[in-house]
Amino acid sequence: MTAANVFSIEDFNLWYGNDQALYHINMAVPRKEITAVIGPSGCGKSTLLKTLNRMIETIPIVNTSGIIKYNDNNIFEKKQMVEELRTHVGMVFQKPNPFPKSIYENVAYGPKIHGIKKKNVLDEIVEKSLRGAAIWDEVKDRLNQNAYGLSGGQQQRICIARCLAIEPDVILMDEPTSALDPISTLKIEELIKELKKDYTIIIVTHNMQQAARISDKTAFMLNGELVEFSDTDQIFSNPKDKRTEDYITGRFG
Numbered sequence: 001m002t003a004a005n006v007f008s009i010e011d012f013n014l015w016y017g018n019d020q021a022l023y024h025i026n027m028a029v030p031r032k033e034i035t036a037v038i039g040p041s042g043c044g045k046s047t048l049l050k051t052l053n054r055m056i057e058t059i060p061i062v063n064t065s066g067i068i069k070y071n072d073n074n075i076f077e078k079k080q081m082v083e084e085l086r087t088h089v090g091m092v093f094q095k096p097n098p099f100p101k102s103i104y105e106n107v108a109y110g111p112k113i114h115g116i117k118k119k120n121v122l123d124e125i126v127e128k129s130l131r132g133a134a135i136w137d138e139v140k141d142r143l144n145q146n147a148y149g150l151s152g153g154q155q156q157r158i159c160i161a162r163c164l165a166i167e168p169d170v171i172l173m174d175e176p177t178s179a180l181d182p183i184s185t186l187k188i189e190e191l192i193k194e195l196k197k198d199y200t201i202i203i204v205t206h207n208m209q210q211a212a213r214i215s216d217k218t219a220f221m222l223n224g225e226l227v228e229f230s231d232t233d234q235i236f237s238n239p240k241d242k243r244t245e246d247y248i249t250g251r252f253g
């Protein structure tokens with residue numbers, strides 16, 4: 001693996017009990033780029049994503065084989081690495097899931113857990129994170145209001161701010177716009193492109209147009225296999241594998 005890659009996935013397999021969900025995945029995720037993972041329902045996109053911050057291991061029947069390196073270290077090597085890994089690899093979910101707390105407390109939550117107590121330091125982190133998530137101007141005068149009072153799109157940007165507050169290296173996004181209207185979706189897409197300057201982003205999406213619009217690299221999965229992984233332009237204009245072509249031209253899905 002070169003330093004240009006954040007993750008290097010090497011012959012990775014995953015089982016839920018006796019059912020194999022991922023087969024021999026090999027993939028290197030480039031730093032500070034947007035990598036989209038596409039494929040039909042049930043092909044293993046979320047499973048792969050949730051493996052990268054070891055969230056998948058909260059499901060007791062999961063077994064794995066193979067190696068996933070994060071910055072040259074195998075993430076499965078030491079149990080105690082999990083918490084550290086999750087401070088570097090943040091996650092944003094399909095449905096906005098703010099805590100039932102104020103906007104400020106939502107964003108300050110992670111830093112507080114990591115021991116930051118000083119009000120002025122927390123204030124700075126909250127402002128920086130909300131600015132980073134392109135929602136500061138909309139909420140700066142109501143930081144003490146409950147985050148539930150915001151629209152779905154705003155709540156999702158609060159969740160992105162909450163993720164930025166722990167200063168991650170990588171942001172995993174599991175269909176972050178599928179619960180949002182088209183305008184909120186476009187705002188989040190613009191934001192994701194902006195975030196690429198500072199972060200590596202891996203996004204699972206059902207929406208092929210979204211992958212084509214925002215990603216640099218695209219991984220196409222089918223039945224637990226990584227069929228093709230390449231520059232997004234290449235995948236959408238000149239796919240190498242017939243199955244990729246069939247999928248992107250809508251022959252199945």
Ligand SMILES: Nc1ncnc2c1ncn2[C@@H]1O[C@H](COP(=O)(O)OP(=O)(O)OP(=O)(O)O)[C@@H](O)[C@H]1O
Nearest residue numbers: 016021039040041042043044045046047048059206
């Ligand atoms: N908790 C679980 N227990 C058992 N099997 C699971 C579990 N979660 C997922 N699976 C199975 O693993 C396979 C891959 O599922 P996964 O959710 O990763 O696919 P996906 O591509 O993200 O699907 P979708 O686009 O519908 O979210 C499917 O066959 C699914 O049924």
